[in-house]
Amino acid sequence: xxxxxxxxxxxxxxxxxxxxxxxxxRIRRHEDxxxxxGNLVIQVEDVHxxxxxxLFLRHSKFFEFNASPTSPYDEKNTNLGTDQCPLVVTGVxxxxxxxxxxxxxxxxxxxxxxxxxxxxxxxxxxxxxxxFNAIRELSIRELAKIExxxxxxVELMQTYxxxxxxxxxxxxxxxxxxxxxxxxxxxxLGIGTTIKIAFARERLExxxxxxxxxxxxxxxxxxxxxxxx
Numbered sequence: 083x084x085x086x087x088x089x090x091x092x093x094x095x096x097x098x099x100x101x102x103x104x105x106x107x108r109i110r111r112h113e114d115x116x117x118x119x120g121n122l123v124i125q126v127e128d129v130h131x132x133x134x135x136x137l138f139l140r141h142s143k144f145f146e147f148n149a150s151p152t153s154p155y156d157e158k159n160t161n162l163g164t165d166q167c168p169l170v171v172t173g174v175x176x177x178x179x180x181x182x183x184x185x186x187x188x189x190x191x192x193x194x195x196x197x198x199x200x201x202x203x204x205x206x207x208x209x210x211x212x213x214f215n216a217i218r219e220l221s222i223r224e225l226a227k228i229e230x231x232x233x234x235x236v237e238l239m240q241t242y243x244x245x246x247x248x249x250x251x252x253x254x255x256x257x258x259x260x261x262x263x264x265x266x267x268x269x270x271l272g273i274g275t276t277i278k279i280a281f282a283r284e285r286l287e288x289x290x291x292x293x294x295x296x297x298x299x300x301x302x303x304x305x306x307x308x309x310x311x
Contacts, residue, residue, distance in 0.1 A: 120132040125171070141217065182209065184196055207242075209221060253279070
């Protein structure tokens with residue numbers, strides 16, 4: 083299955099800025115991901131995570147703490163990244179951050195704690211936003227194994243800049259089903275995709291009601307410029 087690099091679009095802003103934690107806030111330590119010998123404390127919402135900075139340095143360009151002139155580890159910021167002065171990430175929920183850590187620091191080596199559609203989309207969201215490219219590709223592969231309604235799968239593909247080929251079977255389903263896209267589905271997919279699906283359906287209709295699977299594949303591949311698989 084082909085997997086593309088993250089789409090260059092405005093849907094995924096740069097990682098949220100870091101700020102010092104409010105000393106008066108009520109903070110709890112995450113029960114699984116506050117690791118005593120870690121060297122970096124990150125606060126997400128009201129939760130402290132203590133991990134190793136190399137997990138982020140190695141896998142994401144957006145977390146190159148040591149590379150910037152304003153690095154939290156320079157001589158002017160020796161206390162940043164501790165319990166007293168954690169790196170505070172805004173705009174992200176603690177559960178979504180925890181799910182990303184399921185992959186970066188799995189509870190059981192060789193097993194994925196993420197199982198559901200919601201969990202893998204959550205991982206895809208943060209890995210795309212923060213350019214954890216290997217984790218992004220993993221989440222796309224795992225999502226391909228989950229049964230997703232055709233319209234939802236195409237929408238997911240568009241939202242996260244996944245290759246068209248990933249939704250190949252969904253395009254066939256939408257172009258060959260008995261009824262056309264309704265208004266809500268059209269809004270989900272956007273005018274460009276909706277028009278292409280309508281065009282493919284028109285071509286298939288011209289070939290009669292009973293169409294061989296190979297005919298469906300050929301029409302969809304021609305319209306969407308895909309490879310039959």
